[in-house]
Amino acid sequence: xxxxxxxxxxxxxxxxxxxxxxxxxxxxxxxxxxxxxxxxxxxxxxxxxxxxxxxxxxxxxxxxxxxxxxxxxxxxxxxxxxxxxxxxxxxxxxxxxxxxxxxxxxxxxxxxxxxxxxxxxxxxxxxxxxxxxxxxxxxxxxxxxxxxxxxxxxxxxxxxxxxxxxxxxxxxxxxxxxxxxxxxxxxxxxxxxxxxxxxxxxxxxxxxxxxxxxxxxxxxxxxxxxxxxxxxxxxxxxxxxxxxxxxxxxxxxxxxxxxxxxxxxxxxxxxxxxxxxxxxxxxxxxxxxxxxxxxxxxxxxxxxxxxxxxxxxxxxxxxxxxxxxxxxxxxxxxxxxxxxxxxxxxxxxxxxxxxxxxxxxxxxxxxxxxxxxxxxxxxxxxxxxxxxxxxxxxxxxxxxxxxxxxxxxxxxxxxxxxxxxxxxxxxxxxxxxxxxxxxxxxxxxxxxxxxxxxxxxxxxxxxxxxxxxxxxxxxxxxxxxxxxxxxxxxxxxxxxxx
Amino acid sequence: xxxxxxxxxxxxxxxxxxxxxxxxxxxxxxxxxxxxxxxxxxxxxxxxxxxxxxxxxxxxxxxxxxxxxxxxxxxxxxxxxxxxxxxxxxxxxxxxxxxxxxxxxxxxxxxxxxxxxxxxxxxx
Amino acid sequence: xxxxxxxxxxxxxxxxxxxxxxxxxxxxxxxxxxxxxxxxxxxxxxxxxxxxxxxxxxxxxxxxxxxxxxxxxxxxxxxxxxxxxxxxxxxxxxxxxxxxxxxxxxxxxxxxxxxxxxxxxxxxxxxxxxxxxxxxxxxxxx
Numbered sequence: 001x002x003x004x005x006x007x008x009x010x011x012x013x014x015x016x017x018x019x020x021x022x023x024x025x026x027x028x029x030x031x032x033x034x035x036x037x038x039x040x041x042x043x044x045x046x047x048x049x050x051x052x053x054x055x056x057x058x059x060x061x062x063x064x065x066x067x068x069x070x071x072x073x074x075x076x077x078x079x080x081x082x083x084x085x086x087x088x089x090x091x092x093x094x095x096x097x098x099x100x101x102x103x104x105x106x107x108x109x110x111x112x113x114x115x116x117x118x119x120x121x122x123x124x125x126x127x128x129x130x131x132x133x134x135x136x137x138x139x140x141x142x143x144x145x146x147x148x149x150x151x152x153x154x155x156x157x158x159x160x161x162x163x164x165x166x167x168x169x170x171x172x173x174x175x176x177x178x179x180x181x182x183x184x185x186x187x188x189x190x191x192x193x194x195x196x197x198x199x200x201x202x203x204x205x206x207x208x209x210x211x212x213x214x215x216x217x218x219x220x221x222x223x224x225x226x227x228x229x230x231x232x233x234x235x236x237x238x239x240x241x242x243x244x245x246x247x248x249x250x251x252x253x254x255x256x257x258x259x260x261x262x263x264x265x266x267x268x269x270x271x272x273x274x275x276x277x278x279x280x281x282x283x284x285x286x287x288x289x290x291x292x293x294x295x296x297x298x299x300x301x302x303x304x305x306x307x308x309x310x311x312x313x314x315x316x317x318x319x320x321x322x323x324x325x326x327x328x329x330x331x332x333x334x335x336x337x338x339x340x341x342x343x344x345x346x347x348x349x350x351x352x353x354x355x356x357x358x359x360x361x362x363x364x365x366x367x368x369x370x371x372x373x374x375x376x377x378x379x380x381x382x383x384x385x386x387x388x389x390x391x392x393x394x395x396x397x398x399x400x401x402x403x404x405x406x407x408x409x410x411x412x413x414x415x416x417x418x419x420x421x422x423x424x425x426x427x428x429x430x431x432x433x434x435x436x437x438x439x440x441x442x443x444x445x446x447x448x449x450x451x452x453x454x455x456x457x458x459x460x461x462x463x464x465x466x467x468x469x470x471x472x473x474x475x476x477x478x479x480x481x482x483x484x485x486x487x488x489x490x491x492x493x494x495x496x497x498x
Numbered sequence: 499x500x501x502x503x504x505x506x507x508x509x510x511x512x513x514x515x516x517x518x519x520x521x522x523x524x525x526x527x528x529x530x531x532x533x534x535x536x537x538x539x540x541x542x543x544x545x546x547x548x549x550x551x552x553x554x555x556x557x558x559x560x561x562x563x564x565x566x567x568x569x570x571x572x573x574x575x576x577x578x579x580x581x582x583x584x585x586x587x588x589x590x591x592x593x594x595x596x597x598x599x600x601x602x603x604x605x606x607x608x609x610x611x612x613x614x615x616x617x618x619x620x621x622x
Numbered sequence: 623x624x625x626x627x628x629x630x631x632x633x634x635x636x637x638x639x640x641x642x643x644x645x646x647x648x649x650x651x652x653x654x655x656x657x658x659x660x661x662x663x664x665x666x667x668x669x670x671x672x673x674x675x676x677x678x679x680x681x682x683x684x685x686x687x688x689x690x691x692x693x694x695x696x697x698x699x700x701x702x703x704x705x706x707x708x709x710x711x712x713x714x715x716x717x718x719x720x721x722x723x724x725x726x727x728x729x730x731x732x733x734x735x736x737x738x739x740x741x742x743x744x745x746x747x748x749x750x751x752x753x754x755x756x757x758x759x760x761x762x763x764x
Contacts, residue, residue: 097613140584150595154599162602163615166603169595169599170540177547180585187554187581275522
């Protein structure tokens with residue numbers, strides 16, 4: 001009986017968990033972490049069950065309140081959101097585990113219940129975006145997750161986090177308003193909000209300027225949320241100044257769900273024929289993504305702060321996902337969606353390591369990391385694996401998705417983007433090699449000698465997620481057929497395919 | 499293009515008003531240095547979108563969608579109102595978070611003027 | 623920031639009526655114009671009025687921080703609880719018609735929707751009140 005209700009339970013559970021955490025926080029602050037952890041673990045199990053159901057029986061539909069769509073709100077789970085949900089909740093479990101130790105040094109003790117409550121609200125919003133099949137519901141969940149994210153950025157002791165959170169809030173709200181306007185335009189034209197229904201009603205209306213305006217609003221709004229290159233300015237500061245665990249959540253969960261929403265609107269609300277033939281938006285997308293890939297990498301080279309460097313690297317990596325989608329060839333889209341998993345795993349690992357350096361030695365600057373590999377061998381080794389994956393050295397995950405995107409670009413004759421990918425791999429190698437060189441081959445600077453020699457690998461609660469993710473970087477690269485089995489049916493479903 | 503725009507200006511002036519108010523809000527967010535004024539700009543921006551939704555559902559001579567015995571009654575579509583009620587809740591929450599952040603910025607820096615904040619940041 | 627005696631007296635007179643009106647708006651949410659959010663905001667405005675007239679510290683004595691947190695959790699609990707009850711009785715989440723009450727289906731729907739509205743009203747009231755107090759409390763210190 002419960003099995004039929006899993007699509008809604010995955011959203012309601014963290015909501016109940018958030019209330020439980022809040023109340024438990026009064027009795028004892030130590031209760032908050034186990035509740036949050038248990039909630040995310042159960043959710044992860046649910047998402048795996050859902051994914052296996054989808055793989056066996058096809059898309060699941062769930063009507064809230066027994067109202068039939070398109071009147072009621074419908075939750076739909078197909079291969080794409082089953083996959084995204086599993087990836088996101090996997091990272092949620094690991095970041096929650098990581099947060100237990102890492103936030104102790106970064107936020108006030110009395111804010112710990114608030115931290116876990118807001119974290120679970122963030123998970124509620126993110127899971128809601130993933131499962132919903134209703135456009136307005138998507139907007140509401142997008143705002144729930146964004147509001148939680150603003151609060152999480154500002155929860156630490158860092159003074160500047162407040163300003164970056166404020167910038168993030170203004171940008172995020174404007175983008176949400178654009179999405180709301182887009183939804184309004186579509187509703188005025190079609191009178192429906194259900195995504196499947198819209199996909200059915202819209203094609204005869206593709207010539208209408210209102211539909212095209214709505215489409216542009218969606219693209220701009222979601223581009224701000226995913227920090228596509230010229231609209232990325234809120235991202236580096238928000239990532240740099242928030243507590244480490246929050247940075248991990250932002251880079252792995254919040255940004256990925258934005259990309260998911262973009263894919264959903266591009267391919268499930270509108271159809272590929274519209275976005276490729278009627279409006280040549282995909283070409284614009286490709287060039288913006290190429291600018292993001294190169295620009296993000298170039299700015300990352302100039303950074304002296306590790307977390308900030310990783311943030312710009314995120315801008316560049318998000319470009320890969322969007323490039324894969326923009327080429328709109330079935331192989332490239334597969335690569336793009338695969339990169340959602342891959343980037344979440346790699347960047348999650350790297351941000352956790354950056355947090356571990358801050359936790360054990362207080363060092364944020366790349367240059368001060370000289371010789372830290374001697375005292376933190378496991379962490380440094382994990383960094384090397386994740387960095388290799390970012391550069392795209394085979395058998396790691398980073399190689400596989402770049403390979404698919406490049407292959408798709410070649411297939412559709414857009415060889416220039418292959419050059420972009422190659423150039424960016426070199427640039428990525430430059431900025432990651434700099435860090436690896438400082439960690440392994442330099443003597444500590446006198447000013448930081450004390451911090452370096454007294455540094456140790458972080459406690460097990462932080463080290464375990466780092467090592468799991470580093471292992472995942474390699475394992476998903478070798479056994480790449482597992483995620484592909486999920487993604488390929490979806491891509492063939494929407495693009496008809498090869 | 500022009501021949502559709504000009505009659506539209508008179509027949510659909512509500513949409514034009516919504517866009518004008520939206521741009522006023524956008525201007526305030528970009529041009530005003532005070533964080534408080536930025537929040538107000540954001541509110542104006544959001545309100546313009548509410549106006550857009552609400553006015554889109556209005557019918558001349560329509561009444562509230564409560565069932566009456568007269569079959570000739572014209573109802574106004576209630577769905578945009580309900581959607582906007584939700585969007586208002588979202589806007590209120592956003593404003594609250596924004597105000598709370600502005601207060602904490604004031605506590606931390608002693609000012610909420612953007613140029614002064616940038617100067618303070620550069621000094622550190 | 624204590625206000626003039628006229629303001630304080632008028633406030634004391636007006637507050638119960640505001641609260642009564644808020645309850646009316648909440649209760650009529652399912653069958654006519656009104657609802658949990660509107661009613662909750664009106665209810666919260668009563669506390670905000672007390673906060674403005676008598677000072678935040680005095681208003682905090684009437685509705686403490688713990689109280690607001692408890693209320694907001696309680697409202698959410700009502701909402702999620704009714705949703706899950708519907709699942710228990712074989713419907714989908716928030717499928718009110720499956721609740722086993724000895725009434726015709728439209729009335730069950732109305733009643734359950736009303737209960738959810740009350741939950742929403744309680745949460746909105748608590749959250750709005752605590753928002754005002756959290757933002758206003760520093761004004762006192764300065």
